[in-house]
Amino acid sequence: MEKNWTGPALRTRGLVVERGGRTVVDGLDLEVPAGQVIGLLGPSGSGKTTLMRALVGVQDHVAGEVTVLGEPAGTAALRRRVGYVTQAASVYTDLTVAQNLRYFARLSGLPPSDAEAAVAGAVATVDLGGHERQVVGTLSGGERSRVSLAAALVGDPDVLVLDEPTVGLDPVLRRDLWATFRTLAAEGRTLLVSSHVMDEATQCDRLLLLRDGALVADTTPDELLATTGAPDAERAFLVLIDRATQEAR
Numbered sequence: 001m002e003k004n005w006t007g008p009a010l011r012t013r014g015l016v017v018e019r020g021g022r023t024v025v026d027g028l029d030l031e032v033p034a035g036q037v038i039g040l041l042g043p044s045g046s047g048k049t050t051l052m053r054a055l056v057g058v059q060d061h062v063a064g065e066v067t068v069l070g071e072p073a074g075t076a077a078l079r080r081r082v083g084y085v086t087q088a089a090s091v092y093t094d095l096t097v098a099q100n101l102r103y104f105a106r107l108s109g110l111p112p113s114d115a116e117a118a119v120a121g122a123v124a125t126v127d128l129g130g131h132e133r134q135v136v137g138t139l140s141g142g143e144r145s146r147v148s149l150a151a152a153l154v155g156d157p158d159v160l161v162l163d164e165p166t167v168g169l170d171p172v173l174r175r176d177l178w179a180t181f182r183t184l185a186a187e188g189r190t191l192l193v194s195s196h197v198m199d200e201a202t203q204c205d206r207l208l209l210l211r212d213g214a215l216v217a218d219t220t221p222d223e224l225l226a227t228t229g230a231p232d233a234e235r236a237f238l239v240l241i242d243r244a245t246q247e248a249r
């Protein structure tokens with residue numbers, strides 16, 4: 001039922017977030033359709049993580065409207081339906097891969113009888129087959145971040161919020177992970193993925209560009225190139241950020 005959701009998967013109206021006494025998201029209105037991979041881009045400090053935290057419902061000092069699959073962000077009804085992967089790997093280093101995933105499967109409310117199949121599915125999705133019994137603390141950095149992704153996937157969420165999931169991964173792993181994101185979206189899930197790597201932007205269905213906590217562009221990769229006349233996503237991004245900086249002066 002959930003994966004056939006036809007309304008906006010993520011929606012904010014007049015979202016304002018204060019952090020450390022400063023306004024770091026300033027009156028943000030956005031609407032993200034379901035079943036797509038949405039890239040969240042912007043300079044360091046532009047508010048990407050803050051926006052993600054507000055959408056997941058873990059950010060304090062939030063004003064305005066934030067809904068996920070039509071429900072207010074952070075409500076109990078959304079807990080199983082939204083997976084969040086933070087920048088730092090958030091799994092237990094003294095447990096094995098399978099122990100971590102079983103734990104997150106139970107946290108997401110899966111009965112023990114379904115947990116093993118869910119764990120096996122998540123391990124396969126992130127390509128960690130053969131590492132199930134390895135203690136997470138002994139995994140490589142890239143493997144560890146894939147365990148975090150598997151922990152978010154194990155409860156079969158409808159929305160995945162991924163904060164820079166490809167940082168520190170080699171090009172082969174990055175390519176494979178993007179292929180996984182495309183598969184997850186094809187199954188009807190919505191993925192919001194922040195990134196600093198501009199060639200990854202071209203693999204998204206839509207792009208949201210943030211600057212100083214405000215939306216500079218809500219576009220597609222093709223439109224981004226067409227409207228800026230830039231030869232590639234990186235230069236197009238710089239054109240838009242420079243334009244927004246000049247307009248702000």
Ligand SMILES: Nc1ncnc2c1ncn2[C@@H]1O[C@H](COP(=O)(O)OP(=O)(O)OP(=O)(O)O)[C@@H](O)[C@H]1O
Pocket residue numbers: 019020021024042043044045046047048049050051
């Ligand atoms: N705990 C905090 N207390 C005070 N200010 C904070 C806190 N966390 C973040 N900020 C500020 O909020 C702003 C937005 O930060 P945020 O982490 O959302 O940016 P970002 O776009 O995700 O950056 P990056 O790409 O570097 O991860 C920044 O100016 C940051 O300094």
